Amino acid sequence: GNSVTQMEGPVTLSEEAFLTINCTYTATGYPSLFWYVQYPGEGLQLLLKATKADDKGSNKGFEATYRKETTSFHLEKGSVQVSDSAVYFCALRNSGNTPLVFGKGTRLSVIA
């Protein structure tokens, strides 16, 4: 079946530190991959996505590259800010109109 595994949190970083949140997946076929972010007290919102191998999604300084050979989609940011404190979810969707499959989420806290 389809599944997503992401690194367990919480992750605590100082402002301007480099961020990596690991995400690997198992899927049949060729899924699309997503990162969603949930700020405190809010629902999830799409951060970035990639629909095929070697695609790079980017938004708000965050990046992730679809690596088919390692079945990974790691989230990176060069310099985090306090406002990036949130829970980050990796997700996949297989072809067709199937629902998203989410990882368990990684809580990030950035301290000034």
Place this chain on the structure above:
Amino acid sequence: DVKVTQSSRYLVKRTGEKVFLECVQDMDHENMFWYRQDPGLGLRLIYFSYDVKMKEKGDIPEGYSVSREKKERFSLILESASTNQTSMYLCASSLTGDETQYFGPGTRLLVL
């Protein structure tokens, strides 16, 4: 902008009560989803719907039912609430052909 609204942000109910959680989207999306979010478990899909009057079971449908009488509204029903249904409930919608899901702010339900 897509807007997904949920009827309550916080709800307190007693064991055995029938509970209705309402979700409305204003962008004419065909697809709607109900998830529950629990610490350490991430998001788990309860039910989803691809069209009016259609419903599909997700990963954890037991103890829940849904209703989709109108395209814009998707209701989650707890027939007889139990304490293990205390959780954050998130609704989402998407347009067929667009992989992005748009989430509501969530309803935090406490069952006493």
